[in-house]
Amino acid sequence: MKLFENEKLTKVNERIKEIVVKRDALNGEITIILQAIEDSVQAYAMGDVDEETVKKVEDLLRDKSFEVKQLDEMLQRVKGVRKTIAFDSIPLVRQARVKKVEAVDNEWNEVERRMKKAQAEVFLCYHELSKIKGKANSLMRSYDGLMLELGNDNRNDRTQGKSKAFQSFDDIPTNPNPSYFGEEVGTQVSYSIPDWATKMALTGYLPDWVKRYKETGKISFEGDSK
Missing domain, CATH: 1.10.287 (Helix Hairpins)
Structure with a gap:
């Protein structure tokens, strides 16, 4: 240039x-x-x-x-x-x-905007998983209660492998492998989502900027007119 x-x-x-x-x-x-x-x-x-x-x-x-x-x-x-x-x-x-x-x-901001959108989508996926996990937990509590009323402690069934467990958050990838980025450490940092933020999203919490993205579909930076 x-x-x-x-x-x-x-x-x-x-x-x-x-x-x-x-x-x-x-x-x-x-x-x-x-x-x-x-x-x-x-x-x-x-x-x-x-x-x-x-x-x-x-x-x-x-x-x-x-x-x-x-x-x-x-x-x-x-x-x-x-x-x-x-x-x-x-x-x-x-x-x-x-x-x-x-x-x-x-140009930089536009690419970073797309990157933040990708992050926001990941957050929303985590948030959606937290809702699904909530449904699963509610179902299991209802099932355990019903089985207990019928005289069977369903918790023992699960520990003995007689009852299929629901999906676990432990198997969900949170950040890409650092080798994907090579020496571009800054890009890796920008893309990666902190573990604490991931855990918060999995418990149903969304950062304010992700909430704004969910409502508007836009990513805004400080001083941005968009």
Whole structure:
């Protein structure tokens, strides 16, 4: 995700790159010309070339050096323009950062909202199980009482395996295996439901935020307009 795109700054940077490339090319030519001057002086000393030939090479060096000087001056001026544009862009970059961070936060909150909904659904399942368990306990109390009236202590039947027991909360998974999350400890913590909360839900208690979700179907965060 690119934070900020400044068209003016991009164009100036491209111009700076062009100047630097051209200057470096001229400096490469100057290196060759310097060697040519040395060679021409030696040739002049040996009588192989005249003075005019040496002068032409020296004039070429002077022209190329002047071009390099002009490019250096232009480069400094263009860099000055870039500095001004960059300074003026600071408030825009800060503003862009705020918008980008807000967008990322919204993405994060939306995923976390789905995660909290999943948690709420788990709480509601525990709560539903507590109701079912209540029905089972009421049925067993009624059955035990009736059997006791008939002269049979049904509690002995259960301890002797003669009466099928109802489902137990002990076999219900409360949290996913930590290996599912790898190194994402924060995600594991966010997803997991504390044991105390699980026990409370199994006894019929629901946290306020789960009650709100049950009533509205929505998950709200602090300061959330949703």
